[in-house]
Amino acid sequence: MNKVEAKRQAINEVIEREGGYVNHPNDRGGPTRWGVTEVKAREHGYQGDMKNYPVEFAFAVYDADFWQRLKLDDIADYSPELAMQLFDFGVNSGTGRAAKHLQRLLNSLNNRGQYYQDIKVDGGIGSRTLKALSGFHRKRGDTGLVVLTESLNGLRIAFCVGITEDNESQEVFAFGWLSRIVHL
Numbered sequence: 001m002n003k004v005e006a007k008r009q010a011i012n013e014v015i016e017r018e019g020g021y022v023n024h025p026n027d028r029g030g031p032t033r034w035g036v037t038e039v040k041a042r043e044h045g046y047q048g049d050m051k052n053y054p055v056e057f058a059f060a061v062y063d064a065d066f067w068q069r070l071k072l073d074d075i076a077d078y079s080p081e082l083a084m085q086l087f088d089f090g091v092n093s094g095t096g097r098a099a100k101h102l103q104r105l106l107n108s109l110n111n112r113g114q115y116y117q118d119i120k121v122d123g124g125i126g127s128r129t130l131k132a133l134s135g136f137h138r139k140r141g142d143t144g145l146v147v148l149t150e151s152l153n154g155l156r157i158a159f160c161v162g163i164t165e166d167n168e169s170q171e172v173f174a175f176g177w178l179s180r181i182v183h184l
Contacts, residue, residue, distance in 0.1 A: 003076035003083070010072075010084040011062045014091055017180065021051045026169050034058035035091060040065070066090045070099060071125040078137050079145040082152070088184055089156050092177070096123030101155045105148060106132045115139040153181055 001009070018035025029037040033053035041053055044061055067073070070090050076083035089098035103121040106129070110116050116135025119128045136144060160177045164170050 001080045003073050003080065006076045006080035006083050007063070007067050007072065007087075010087045011059055011067065014062060014088060015055060015058055021053075023050075024172075026172055036061050062087075062091065066095060069095045069125075071130065074130050075125075075133065078133060079142075079149060082145055082149045085149050085152055085156075085184060088180070089152065092180070093156070093159060097159070099123045099125050099129070101152055101159075102148075103129055103132075105151050105155070106136055109136060109140070109144075109148070153184075156181055 015034045018032070021031070021033045023031040029039075031038045031050040033041075033050045034055055036053065036058045038050050040061060041050065041057065044057065044064075046053060046057055066087055070083075070086050072083040072087055075086060086098050086102060089101070100121050100123045102125070103119055103123075106116075107118050107121065110118065110132070116132045116139075117128075119132045136148065140147070157178060160174065160181070164174045
């Protein structure tokens with residue numbers, strides 16, 4: 001799968017999983033359609049009722065605010081699967097959090113800086129993070145990318161469990177969150 005196919009598949013799968021209009025009383029995101037919150041839709045100029053939010057608008061939001069922000073075209077050059085996992089993580093938990101977890105893992109896997117330099121865990125994917133990913137791939141290859149992707153999912157699962165531990169009202173979503181990660 002190439003990066004164009006990975007992006008199209010990742011965004012379309014999120015839109016399909018998120019489905020139509022939802023306004024669950026315990027969902028901190030408020031009214032959503034296709035997984036795009038009303039606040040996010042307003043940021044992109046949509047002023048209509050969220051029940052009528054067009055899927056094309058959702059695709060554009062996911063591309064600009066998630067795929068591009070996380071520099072997933074560059075990451076997909078190494079691993080389309082890692083790019084798709086980071087995308088879904090960013091959609092559900094924020095791009096900054098997804099990026100920080102990737103950065104933490106890259107720092108943890110660099111053998112005390114012997115494979116590539118530590119990077120700042122700042123939640124932004126930039127040239128240093130991409131350089132670290134390149135160094136990781138040079139040292140660990142495609143098998144390493146599988147380990148990196150699955151490790152990211154482990155951190156993501158731990159994060160979701162932590163949400164429910166901190167706020168019982170979020171337990172209603174726990175099985176769905178974990179199922180999504182496991183079956184992505």
